Amino acid sequence: MKFSKLVLPGITMIAVTYGLARFSFGLLLPAINESLEMTDSTSGVVSSLFYVAYCVTIVLSTVITTQEGPRRMIILAGLSAFLGLLLMAIAPNVWLLGLGVLLAGGSTGLASPPYGAAVSIWMKTEKQGKANTWINSGTGFGIALSGLGAILLMPHWRLTYGIYAALALFILLWNYKAIPEMNTGFGAKLVLKKGNFSLQGVKRANRLMIASLVLGFSTAAFWTFSRTFIGTAGDYNEWQLSGFWVIIGLFGVLGGFSGSLIEKGGLPLAYKGGSLAIAFASILLALAPENFSIAYISAGLFGCAYIFLTGVLLVWGIRVFIKNASLGIGVPFLLLAVGQVIGSSFAGVFIESWGYAFTFMLYGLGGIAAAFIGPEKV
Template sequence: MKFSRLVLPGATMIAATYGLARFSFGLLLPDMNESLEMSEFVSGMVSSLFYLAYCCTIILSTVITTNEGPRRMIISAGLSAFAGLVLIAVTPNVWVLALGVLLAGASTGLASPPYGAAISLWIKTDQQGKANTWINSGTSFGIVLSGLGAIFLTPNWRLTYLIYAILTFLILLWNFRVIPKVGTSSSLMLQKGNLSIRGVKGAIPLIFASLILGISTAAFWTFSRSFIEEAGDYSDWQLSGFWVIIGIFGVLGGFSGSLVERWGLSVGYKLGSLSIASASIMLSFTSENWLVPYLSAGVFGCFYIFLTGVLLVWGTRVFITNASLGIGIPFLLLAVGQVLGSLLAGLLIGTWDYATAFMLYGIIGMVATLLGPKKNKIE
């Protein structure tokens, strides 16, 4: 299959599930709280459903993709995102909102593993690393769209979600037409039933690195906007602009596959983890000057997508006969780490302050640097 024929619809599906269905929620939440009269506790509980749904469905998606191939899960991801966005747009109360959030969050877990399998089936071996990382960078395009939506459509959050739902449906139709069934247009047959990590060389370092990286990035995803809002006198469009910067620079992370090929996996991992750590440390020194938080957002956006791309390449090299497992395991552990990291960050911020918490999370990111692949091998 031609590289762009799979990568372009794949990147847009990741943009819809991660960017529109998942990350847009935090930007629109203040207006939703006001409309639905939700307390901070209730909105926090609803937000946690994204992570819960993600952790469950990425396991399901990995199993089904391994046994049946990628098409069914890719279509299911699009349907789940579309249904979730529609429910959020029309929700009359917090219960329907929670159901919409569950479906929207589920779409992200459903989407990630099957694209790794699709790439291993239909993309040439020497192009698979680049294909994985460019599809993964679709998250950045989705974040940019969600940030722009927050700037121009925030008072009309229902209309915003309805527009997102329409875009997602069109992307679903595109993928439905493009993704072939297993056994067609492929010289590589799907290997079924290989779901064990036992005896797989390099699996344990991959697991621990993904978990620690998830913890180290949680504070930024969850509390960075709240931090700068408290630290300085920013307008709504400047706060949303902070999010847009994360997405715009995240597009650069799509080059991680090419850089890994040139520099090696170990160098790419160390560069990414050190940069992620520096973004949190940089933000801990934030002030009323917009330059520091915006610079931090650019570094974080670029190297978060870069680093998840490195994890994709690392995972598919470790689980060389099962690409869906190679993507599912690091992304699952990344999400588990973010759940734990968010809970810990809230506790640290409540006990001390934002600056101290972000400094500590930067140090955790430095620790993650020590857990990467050694000398470009997978062990």
Template sequence: MKFSKLVLPGVTMIAVTYGLARFSFGLLLPEINRTLEMSELVSGLISSLFYLAYCFTIILSTVITTKEGPRRMILSAGLSAFIGLLFMCIATNVWVLGLGVLLAGGSTGLVSPPYGAAIALWIKEGEQGRANTWVNSGTSFGIALSGLGAILLTPHWRLTYLIYAIVACLMLVWNFQVIPKKETGSSKLMLKKGDLAIRGVKGAVPLSLASLLLGASTAAFWTFSRSFIEVAGDYSDLQLSGFWVTIGMFGVLGGFSGSLIERRGLSFSYKLGSLAIGSASIILAVTSENWLLSYLSAGIFGCSYIFLTGVLIVWGIRVFIKNASLGIGVPFLLLAVGQVLGSILAGLFIGTWGYAISFMLYGMVGIAAALMGPNEESKR
């Protein structure tokens, strides 16, 4: 299959599920809090549902993709995002909002493993690393679009989610038309003995620990960074939305992680990304009142997050070389587990110690994750 024919709809589906359905919540959270009168603890609990749903659906998606191929799960992801966004649009209480969050968050778990498998099936081997990292960068485009939407629609968060739902429906139709119905070469995806086992797989333990720590370290930034700068500084609505756009725009640079891995190696790339993502939270913790430095932290965070998820994809596929969907599923599952715990604790920590101390703590966790990276370069 032609590179762009698969990668472009993949980028848009990732943009919808991750950027619009999942991570836009942090941008819209202050207005949602005011409308539904939620505390910081409740906000943290609701936000953790994104990651909790992700944990369940990425396991389901990995197993089904391995057995049946990628088409069914990719389309299920688009449908889940569409319905979840509609529920979030009409939410009149935390229960309806929570249901929408579960469906929207679940869409991200459904979509990642099958797109990794689709690329393994239909993209030439020499182009697969680049295809995976660029599809993964769709998150950045979605975040940037959500920021632009907030600039135009603030404080109408219900209308925002309605527009996102319409976009999700359109991207679902596009993927329905593009993804082949018959899995040509799908014997590569047939479930074999040991394909879904991680015990004894060389490199699985450091990959899992690194993913867990990185997930925990990013949870506070995704959920509370916008609320942090709103409380800490004298920001206009345009500046607050611009902060989110900066995360997305700089995140596009993370799509070059595949190229850096080829030039400098997996270990170097991982350590660079971990140090950068930890520093982003620390910079915000000490400079939240300064819009220029806050935007700098947003840019570093956006770029390093997309960069690191690209690194984890390449690392995971190299560790689980016989199963591309498992290679994506394992690190992304552990990333989400870390974000579940990190999101719940972030709400508690912020309520107890305040934003600055909490963000400093989360930044230190990100820097500590650099110690868990690959020790040697694995080859395909």
């Protein structure tokens, strides 16, 4: 199968599910809170639904993709993102908003495993690493787009979500046409068997699982509180705060080169370098959050390192679970999300007790610790 025929629709689907359906919510939350008169505790509960839905659907998607192939889950991911964004756009109350959040958050878990399976089925072996990491970099494009949306349409959050829903529908139709059925000529000789849903490779997966969990924990403070941190520490206007998010996304696109860097430097070196970079991003922000240049450098470093590291985890997982690409993506991405749930909860407590700077420094040290749990040669 031609590289661009699978990778380009894959990048856009990941951009919609992760960037628009999931990560845009935090940027639009102030306007949503004001419109729907939500308290901080209510908005916190609604926000947690993204993680809950993700954890459930990534398990579901891994199982079904293994049994039936990738097409159904990819289409379902696009449909879930479209319906979730549409419901969020028209939500008259917090209950319908919560349902939209569940659907939007669930789309991310549905999308990741089937693309790994699709690449393993329809891409030549030597192109699989690059294909997986470029599809994964779609998160960066989506985050950047959500930041631009916040800058241009901040007061009009319903219109913003309506536009995102229209984009999701277009990309759903593109993937519907681009992803072949398993019984077509593309995949007829490589149909996934139910027997492939096994934990073959699990003995080598311990370090992968621990690393994913620790990395999820260490990145949680940045994802959840970095924008609030700089907003309270410095004299930033709304454009600059949203621009901070755009920088995360734009530099995240560079994470698409992780496949090439893994090929040149090896998986262990790529993992260690990415972990140290993401740790330094948190430490740098802790040292000078009020400095515009430092804050933006930190954002760029975090965005690039985070997308790079998720690409590394993706390749590492597929190499460990060599007989099941969807499981190789599902396991580290699930544990990354679990780590972020735990990390976000503790970060809030730490910030209340010791402040933002100490918390970000602590989480930066967590990233350094993660660097020592990297892969052996796999």
